[in-house]
Amino acid sequence: MTGVPASATGGSGRPVPGGKLGAAAVDQASLWNIANILTMVRLLLVPGFVVLMLMDGGYDPVWRAWAWAAFAVAMITDVFDGHLARTYNLVTDFGKIADPIADKAIMGAALICLSYLGDLPWWVTAVILGRELGVTLLRFVVIRYGVIPASRGGKMKTLAQGTAVGMYILALTGGLATMRFWVMAVAVVLTVVTGLDYVRQAIVLRRRGLAAQRSSAAVEESAR
Known part of the structure; x- marks a missing residue:
């Protein structure tokens, strides 16, 4: 079943010249496109990541390495699903809703696990998750006036957060443990600054x- 409206087929089930068959077909057939599948994979990785993070008390380096691998796959699919959706016109209503949920779910799961295990202060988790949820709500509040575009600062924030959280997931010691502290500090600063910028953009x-x-x-x- 294609779901093509009668107006596009002239009531005969066949496409008519100038009709919107192509757009309608894409909208109907795109739920299982590669971009959405990657988003679904990212959602399914969340519970698996949590299990790997908390195995054997959450401090076994091997299990933490596997948890990092799951987190890394989730971050990589986040980059590719958005790119594929925009490049090949695979944007769907499902993707618009599921993609940000998947992003926040994997990041939120990682931050909460790290704070639960005592590796990361709870206030850091609260700041990052509070910002993410706040910006999402802000987008919905002002959507009647327009869309707040993703900024370069926001992309830098995402990269810094992913790098910092990934370093905390791994059982790093010595100089690398010190480095991850500063990477997380940069991520927190970018989180706050870009959050305030989104508020400014929303007001304007x-x-x-x-x-x-x-x-x-x-x-x-x-x-x-």
């Missing part, structure tokens, strides 16, 4: 949207 976007609405209302009023 809302003001512009309200101004446009008032201008449109004034034009309609004068035309009466």
Whole structure:
């Protein structure tokens, strides 16, 4: 079943010239595209990652290495599914919802596990997760006025967070353990700074949207 609307087939089940068969077919057939499958894999990795992280009390270097591998795969699929979706026009409603959930689920699981095991202060986890949830809610609040685009700072923040959390998952010692502290410090700073920038963008976007609405209302009023 293709789900092609009758308007696109002229009621005969066959595509008509100029119809929107292509777009409709893509929308209907794209749920199981490669981008969505990678997103699903990332979601399935979350419980597996948690199990690996907490095996044998959570401090066995071997299990931690396997947990790092699962986390790394999740981070890599995060890069590729978005790229594939944009490049090959595989963007779907499912992907729009599931992709950010998968991102926050794997990062949240890693941060909570690390704090639970005492490797990372709880306030760091609270700051990062609070920022991520806050920005997500902010996007929904102002979506009627427009979309807040991903910034370069946001991408740097994601890279810093992924690198820092990955280093904490591994059982590092000596100089590498000290290095991961500073990488996490950079990640926290970027998390706060980019979060504040999103708030600024949301305020500007809302003001512009309200101004446009008032201008449109004034034009309609004068035309009466």
